[in-house]
Amino acid sequence: MxxxxxxxxxxxxxxxxxxxxAAYAARFAAASAGGAIRLAEIPFxxxxxxxxxxxxxxxxxxxxALGVPLPVEPGVVTEGGGLSVLWLGxxxxxxxxxxxxARELTERIRDAAAGEHVSVVDVSAQRTTLVVAGERAxxxxxxxxxxDLHPREFGPGRCAQTLLARTGVVLVAVEDGFHVLVRSSFAxxxxxxxxxxxxxxxx
Amino acid sequence: MLLIACxxxxxxxxxxxxxxxxxxxAHPEDPxxxxxxxxxxxxxxxxxxxxxxxxxxxxxxxxxxxxxxxRDTATNEIHAVYRAGEPRPVIT
Ligand SMILES: [Zn+2]
Numbered sequence: 001m002x003x004x005x006x007x008x009x010x011x012x013x014x015x016x017x018x019x020x021x022a023a024y025a026a027r028f029a030a031a032s033a034g035g036a037i038r039l040a041e042i043p044f045x046x047x048x049x050x051x052x053x054x055x056x057x058x059x060x061x062x063x064x065a066l067g068v069p070l071p072v073e074p075g076v077v078t079e080g081g082g083l084s085v086l087w088l089g090x091x092x093x094x095x096x097x098x099x100x101x102a103r104e105l106t107e108r109i110r111d112a113a114a115g116e117h118v119s120v121v122d123v124s125a126q127r128t129t130l131v132v133a134g135e136r137a138x139x140x141x142x143x144x145x146x147x148d149l150h151p152r153e154f155g156p157g158r159c160a161q162t163l164l165a166r167t168g169v170v171l172v173a174v175e176d177g178f179h180v181l182v183r184s185s186f187a188x189x190x191x192x193x194x195x196x197x198x199x200x201x202x203x
Numbered sequence: 204m205l206l207i208a209c210x211x212x213x214x215x216x217x218x219x220x221x222x223x224x225x226x227x228x229a230h231p232e233d234p235x236x237x238x239x240x241x242x243x244x245x246x247x248x249x250x251x252x253x254x255x256x257x258x259x260x261x262x263x264x265x266x267x268x269x270x271x272x273x274r275d276t277a278t279n280e281i282h283a284v285y286r287a288g289e290p291r292p293v294i295t
Contacts, residue, residue, distance in 0.1 A: 075212065088267075089211065089266040089268055090266070092267075146215070146216040146218075160212065161212075161265045161267075162215065162219065162264065162265060163216070163218060166218075
């Protein structure tokens with residue numbers, strides 16, 4: 001390979017982004033055709049890991065700057081203005097926003113922290129988001145998740161870090177199902193597992 | 204399989220946790236002042252009771268926090284869980 005062709009392929013790589021589960025789009029669509037289950041990927045969402053003392057003025061200012069308070073109750077998601085904030089731990093949150101928002105959101109949080117002891121890390125590339133929705137979504141996840149996902153326990157506005165098919169995930173309950181935030185390097189495994197677990201519900 | 208109640212997340216499958224050994228083992232105030240034997244005792248010697256044992260667990264696949272639990276080593280029953288920094292509860 002010549003130096004020119006190497007440079008050319010690097011440039012192409014930089015322009016074309018490819019999401020971790022991109023190769024599964026057609027199989028997700030086919031599995032969703034029956035209507036009882038819907039599988040899809042939402043690629044490239046902005047994910048910021050934020051750590052701060054929940055009782056500090058900085059935590060309050062960050063909530064105000066985002067327009068969404070940082071939830072202090074375990075397993076709770078707060079939402080507003082196109083952002084969600086997921087409780088990950090007593091001093092740790094995941095701010096989820098649209099593609100491309102990382103820089104602006106990071107600056108907004110840093111400004112709100114105003115020098116206090118706060119950490120903000122762009123972890124957008126760490127995980128991708130798989131949608132498991134439809135009336136049989138809970139049945140599919142129950143094949144590999146020990147949590148009680150019934151809406152009375154885990155309805156919209158709830159999140160949990162747990163194991164799905166022995167893989168670490170962040171589960172988020174949404175209106176018509178779940179978002180499964182899975183590490184990029186596990187996305188293909190999770191996609192294969194979801195496709196397999198959903199076979200009997202495809203109708 | 205144990206069902207362990209994380210003090211933050213609630214009851215979760217044992218597979219989500221890592222075990223951390225005996226709880227409340229205080230780091231020596233002045234390690235340099237210890238004899239080799241005293242240092243080895245701090246590093247390597249742990250209680251091994253048949254019965255109630257306060258031990259550390261980490262919710263590794265969940266909130267990733269360390270916490271303490273009082274478990275009966277004979278029955279595996281967990282009598283109490285409490286957050287790091289909280290005193291060991293009295294079990295009657
Ligand atoms: Zn936990």
